Amino acid sequence: MTIVATGTDASAGRGVGPLLRAWRERRRVSQLELALRADSSARHISFVETGRSRPSEEMVLRLAEHLDVPVRERNSLLLAAGYAPRYPETPLDDPALGALREGLERLIQGYEPYPALVVDAVYTVVAANRGITMLLDGVPESLLQPPLNAMRLTLHPEGLAPRIRNLGEWRGHLLAQMERQIALHRSEPLRALYDEVAAYPVPKAVGGEAERDASVPYFALPMRIEHEGRVLSFVSSISTFNTPMDVTVSELAIETFLPADPATAKYLRGQGD
Numbered sequence: 001m002t003i004v005a006t007g008t009d010a011s012a013g014r015g016v017g018p019l020l021r022a023w024r025e026r027r028r029v030s031q032l033e034l035a036l037r038a039d040s041s042a043r044h045i046s047f048v049e050t051g052r053s054r055p056s057e058e059m060v061l062r063l064a065e066h067l068d069v070p071v072r073e074r075n076s077l078l079l080a081a082g083y084a085p086r087y088p089e090t091p092l093d094d095p096a097l098g099a100l101r102e103g104l105e106r107l108i109q110g111y112e113p114y115p116a117l118v119v120d121a122v123y124t125v126v127a128a129n130r131g132i133t134m135l136l137d138g139v140p141e142s143l144l145q146p147p148l149n150a151m152r153l154t155l156h157p158e159g160l161a162p163r164i165r166n167l168g169e170w171r172g173h174l175l176a177q178m179e180r181q182i183a184l185h186r187s188e189p190l191r192a193l194y195d196e197v198a199a200y201p202v203p204k205a206v207g208g209e210a211e212r213d214a215s216v217p218y219f220a221l222p223m224r225i226e227h228e229g230r231v232l233s234f235v236s237s238i239s240t241f242n243t244p245m246d247v248t249v250s251e252l253a254i255e256t257f258l259p260a261d262p263a264t265a266k267y268l269r270g271q272g273d
Contacts, residue, residue, distance in 0.1 A: 016060060016081035021049040023067045026183070037066040057083045070185050071250040089247035092126060100249065101127075111256055113268040115234070121251035122189045123150040131257070134271065135160065135227065150255075151178070155197045162203040165224040165231055171202065173221055222260040230267060233260035 024034055024045075031049075032042040040059070047053035048063075055063070060081050064074045075085035090096055108116040108129040115131030125148040136144065140158050153159045155171060164170050178194045181187070220235040234257035244250035259265035 015051050016055065016077055017049045017051045019077055019080050020055075020060075020063055020067075023064075023069055023073075024049075027067050029067065034063065034066060038062050055081060057081070057086075061086065068184075071244060072247045073186065075247070087245060087247050087250075090249075092120075092248055097248070104252075104254070107254065108256075113271050114259065115257040116255065117150065118252060118254050119150050120248075120253075121185070121187060122193055123152075124148065125150055125153075126252070131268070135225065137227070149193070151193060151197050155200050157201050157203040160225065161200070163226040165226060166222070167202065169221060170223050220260075223257070230263075232264045232267065234258060234264065235260045 024031070029037075030042075031045045034040075035042045035045050038045075038059070039062075044053060045063075048055045048059070057078065060077050060083065061074065064077055069077065071087050072089075075087055078085055092101065104118050104127055108118065108127060112129050112131055115129065115135055117128040117132050118126045120126055128148075136153065139153065139160065143153055143156060143159050151174065154164075154174065155161050161167055161171070175194070175198055178190065178197075182190050182194060222233040222235050224231055224233050226232075237256050237258065239254045239256070241249050241252065259268060
């Protein structure tokens with residue numbers, strides 16, 4: 001396991017002050033509020049942001065924590081302040097993460113027959129169960145070549161998009177989700193992926209865009225997808241790791257799809273028999 005320098009020469013050259021100020025403004029937190037959270041003073045925060053004071057390594061990490069700075073970007077802040085990166089970025093296939101990989105596989109397999117998958121920071125699929133494989137039936141081989149990308153598979157006009165009955169709603173939900181993540185993580189690869197999938201032509205859903213049935217009390221926006229002549233309805237839930245100490249682990253997300261109606265649940269249980 002190695003610690004890699006995830007920052008850039010440019011960010012190190014700018015100094016940590018402007019970077020911290022940018023994160024504070026992005027979080028819409030005043031210098032006084034940040035000082036109170038971090039057990040410091042507004043004067044000291046001001047001096048740090050203007051470069052008049054060099055923060056200690058502990059202070060950089062404390063401010064990053066209270067500003068909810070992603071783990072990858074915390075390394076960049078440390079580099080900009082003249083310190084070594086703190087958080088390793090361990091490849092997912094490293095033996096050190098063997099127990100984690102096994103746990104993730106058991107988790108999503110245990111969720112069967114309902115679909116579940118694990119993605120990284122740019123929606124590359126790192127694990128998926130048989131429920132996901134079922135939904136991908138009929139997707140062209142060209143889109144199934146590794147590395148699989150969940151956003152491309154869902155929104156590509158030759159992927160799942162033509163089969164999603166409420167494509168307008170679901171596409172809007174996914175793009176808004178990516179926009180929120182871009183604002184949080186400042187990720188250029190994620191921005192490039194967003195630009196790509198947002199530019200895909202929008203195909204007509206199978207059977208036309210379905211109107212939402214106002215009599216059905218959905219507790220979350222469902223994805224309604226055509227599968228072998230049936231319309232299956234799912235709501236998704238995304239889980240991440242609590243207080244991760246590794247860049248790779250911090251960027252993993254587990255997405256599970258729960259049946260949104262009794263008919264979908266019954267059909268999936270039949271598939272699992």
